[in-house]
Amino acid sequence: MKSFLQYLGIEPERYQLAWISGSEGQKFADIMTHVVAEVKKVGPNRKLREEHE
Amino acid sequence: MPDLDRHTNPLVPTMVKVVKIIEETPDVKTFYVTTDEGIPFKVMPGQLAMVSQLPVGEGMFSVSWQAEDHLQFAIKRVGLLTEALHEIEPGQTLGIRGPYGNGFPVDECKGKDMLFIGGGIGLAPLRSFIKYCFAHREDYGKITILYGARSYADLCFKKELFEEWPQVPNCEVFVTIDNPEEGWDGHVGFVPAYLEEINPSPQGTIAVTCGPPIMIKFVLQALEKMGFTDDQVITTLEMRMKCGIGKCGRCNIGSEFICLDGPVFTLAQLKKLPPEW
Amino acid sequence: MSDYTAKAREIAKKLLQDGTVAMVLGWEKGDEPFVSAPAVIRDAADVDRLVVDEYCIHDLATLLPDYRDRSEKIAIFAKGCDSRGIVRLIQDRVMPRDRLYIIGINCPGMKDPNEFIRAASGLSKAKPADKAVKCLYCQYPNPVLYDEVIGEIQQPGEDKRFAEVDKIESMSADERYEFFIKEFSRCIRCYACRNACVACNCRTCIFDETKPQWVGRSTDPVNNILYQIVRSMHVAGRCVECGECERACPVGIPLMLFNRKLIKDVDKFFGPYQAGISLEDDAVPPLSRYRVDDPDEFM
């Protein structure tokens, strides 16, 4: 999926997937922080948004 | 720019408020809707209206009664829209457009004995006609109501069914449920079979039926066996509808549109149409 | 291919006459020499309608799901690509192997009747090609599964299937996005790509599902592309590269660019894997089975 979205021109930073168990609170926090930081780097998304008037 | 309050565009809803909600059965609720200026439009028994919950969707429902100051819809929870409708509370604004369809031939039935045969939520459209007959009691002869549902809990309009309607002069009410259950000492069995037991006379009688397709099918057979002619039998059909005004295409049976030319047909009319219902 | 038709009629006649099958899925001629069209033959007396020529491009396996809830035995003609589609249907439990009598066709490549019809119609000035687009990169001209086979064994051409995918991959992200949005802006959402697909065999398609509705029905580039993302992901690992989706598309969207990208990725992450070439247990599509060592990269 990631590779496919990238192929469509979507920045890979925007789609991340990780396995986190219910007991891994810290891992969840770390990954979320990481995702937010990565997405901030690429800026607001303009692609695949419904410009439906 | 069209006037939003008084637009005449048949595809754009008018806003109405839900003033009361009654729980009829575990999956049927009756909604009372109205506007500050009274009912949004007048409907004849058997006519339809498109009810929408913005933003969920729109669905066509039979108006189960037009009271003086509000319209009633008895709605069964079956899909996405009806599930959403079952979640709302009084005070909710809904969209409504209509009235659509032909409605029951109330004038043609004047002077006749009336036999109403309903199953499940199929009583909702019949109810508008039944109550119309009661409101114009002198215009109609003997009124017989036969109604069935899967269980006692699934019977709609219980208060009317058991308390009010049996009190109406020259009116008989028969109720049945599909399977025996504790506390129920009434009739048990399917509607078509019960109909044959009651064996009403076709003499000067109009039979009106509405219910699940399979019930309608067997009721029609039973009526035919009892000697009802095709002109004496009226039923209402349902189809998926989107526009309500005979344009969008899907609700046709042959060259007739259910939303416009129906939903009420006599069996004689139906037999001229392709058997696609 | 001149002798294929006679052989096909002979086989079909025998199968119908001795009661091996109740019907034959083949092709018959239309009203133009360049039209061969799918045909269902139930009577041995009608086998002379059958033809197998260079215009028999349609994947007849696409029609098999119509008969899934019945029990009669069906004879079906299958080129290399079609036979892979049949493997798919058997693996997907749409059609049991023993209800099929597969008459394989070793296929030298087909011409696309639609290209000819369009050229002849006066609606297009494009010249029809000698070989249909979907046949250009064929690696399986000979059926992978059959009860009987017609014709000489064919040699596949050089494997250049991913050349165009590689070209897209070498573009920048924005260029890729612009390219696809432009292509999909002309999609009319007729769902021909879905219906022409042998891997699209769900009883209720996600796009027909209304509770809830997953993809918007409005026709705009974004909803169109979302539709195609869902569709192609759905057949990822199950696409047999028959190219029918792209052929069926009335507005010429290069849909195989999506399918081949996913084929390439599935092969890279889970492979080596080719969909629909074997009925063995380990030939089940990678995304239809679970293994502890499945890679995360595809997610």
Place this chain on the structure above:
Amino acid sequence: MKVLPADKIREALNILAGEAEVYAPLVRGDVSGYIKWTDGPGDELALDILNTYMPPKHIVMPQTENMYKFIATGKDAQVTEIVTAEGPRIIFGIRGCDLQALHALDLAFLTRGYEDEFYKARRQDLAVIARACYQPGPACFCESMGVDRLNPEADVVIHVLGEQGLAWEPKTPKGKDITAKLQGILVDKEVALPQAADMKVKVDITGLSEKLAGMFEHPVWDELSSRCMNCGVCTYVCPTCYCFDIQVHNRGEAGNRFRCWDSCMYKEYTQMAGGHNPREFKKERFRQRFLHKLQYFNERYGANLCIGCGRCIIMCPNEVNILEIINKLKEVQVDA
């Protein structure tokens, strides 16, 4: 006769586009259709192909058309705007077949009960510059469907003369208005109109509608539908297929309800919330399409819903051919 010289056609379209939306037969990449004229790069005016792949119906019923906007907050909801797309539009170069299709749409949307106001808004200010069709194609059978291809009933009729340009014949007051706007570039000239070629395909549909009324349950539908794969290509490229769906789109509290083309070929089209589907299988949906075209529409509006343009034959991926179907329907025996 007035003539629009070949080298002035672009200029004429630009003049008209200054006052109205002009839709002309254009080729754009792999597709052709009646596309809004902007004189943009990549669009090629296609007067030398027979017809466009996509029909002109979207001019009066866009594939996706917004109907109204709303806001729904908590228990409140209101319609905030009804979107009616009024304003002058011109279709340029449409042929008799597509024009007759437009008249069929008029019957469906503007007669028998309600008027469809969204359709009406797009339709009422529409001027038609139709093209007399002298060279029908091999899949064309419009004459059999009652189309007058040489004298289409339009505001202006044009005759394509090749290098000499277009003979220009205003027919109605609306057509005269349009002609007046092109005063500077139209020239008066004696020209010979092209020789009309005969239509190769003919099919007699007399009595077919009546015959079909008794064929609903005929087994022939099984055979006829066997080739079809139930995609919607034929319905979307058909200039007369007009079925639509009503859908909603919202983001947060605000949204809009729109309608979009729908197709009787899809299972979802008649799928009811309770689970019942009167047209569950391929045969039923296939039959619906052809009966609607050849019987139902006729019974209801007194016209055919097929105008013989041949697009469905040309575009069908599985070679379903309405002519073949009509001929087979005519052949079969119906028990009285």
